[in-house]
Amino acid sequence: EIVDFKQFFNRIIDRFELSKSQNVSFHRVLPEKQYFVEIDTDKLTQVIDNIISNALKYSPDGGNIRFGFTVKDTHMKVMVSDDGMGIPSANVERIFDRFYRVDRARARSMGGTGLGLAIAREMIEAHGGSIWVESEEGQGTTVFFTLEIEINEEGEWE
Ligand code: ATP
Ligand code: MG
Numbered sequence: 390e391i392v393d394f395k396q397f398f399n400r401i402i403d404r405f406e407l408s409k410s411q412n413v414s415f416h417r418v419l420p421e422k423q424y425f426v427e428i429d430t431d432k433l434t435q436v437i438d439n440i441i442s443n444a445l446k447y448s449p450d451g452g453n454i455r456f457g458f459t460v461k462d463t464h465m466k467v468m469v470s471d472d473g474m475g476i477p478s479a480n481v482e483r484i485f486d487r488f489y490r491v492d493r494a495r496a497r498s499m500g501g502t503g504l505g506l507a508i509a510r511e512m513i514e515a516h517g518g519s520i521w522v523e524s525e526e527g528q529g530t531t532v533f534f535t536l537e538i539e540i541n542e543e544g545e546w547e
Contacts, residue, residue, distance in 0.1 A: 393423045402417065411450065425538065436534070437469075448473040455468075455469070469532050475527050476530055478525075481523075489507075
């Protein structure tokens with residue numbers, strides 16, 4: 390399916406913003422222009438749902454979550470950033486492993502299985518993109534992923 394990524398992304402963010410129970414603010418910095426991507430919308434929805442629910446799960450009361458994407462050549466880079474508890478640098482590499490969760494005791498109380506990011510990586514790679522995380526303990530976490538752009542709003546094939 391070919392979709393306007395900004396519209397697709399906004400709809401998912403809206404759904405979380407309307408239903409969230411936490412006191413966490415959402416901020417969006419999205420390009421003016423439309424960019425179309427060819428994606429499996431169910432799978433990409435699952436990926437973005439997990440990234441946003443992780444950001445909410447690990448955000449403090451009064452926290453902020455930032456949503457953005459930038460475009461370079463034929464790629465877009467999507468980012469979701471929180472100012473939550475972060476991930477110790479020794480563990481960052483492992484969070485894409487199946488069933489891996491940073492802190493067992495803390496993780497147990499948060500629910501979940503530790504599969505979300507493993508599935509996200511599989512799905513993003515199946516779309517020809519990549520996904521990675523930058524995090525600093527106590528400062529916050531940013532999840533990035535890339536997607537190929539099909540066409541921009543001027544109808545130029547990228
Ligand atoms: P599931 O997604 O299956 O419900 P989960 O959220 O624990 O469970 P993942 O989404 O794969 O699993 O995340 C793996 C681990 O990475 C989490 O348990 C958490 O320890 C850490 N993590 C992921 N996102 C963040 C974040 N935004 N801030 C802090 N830690 C995170
Ligand atoms: Mg998760």
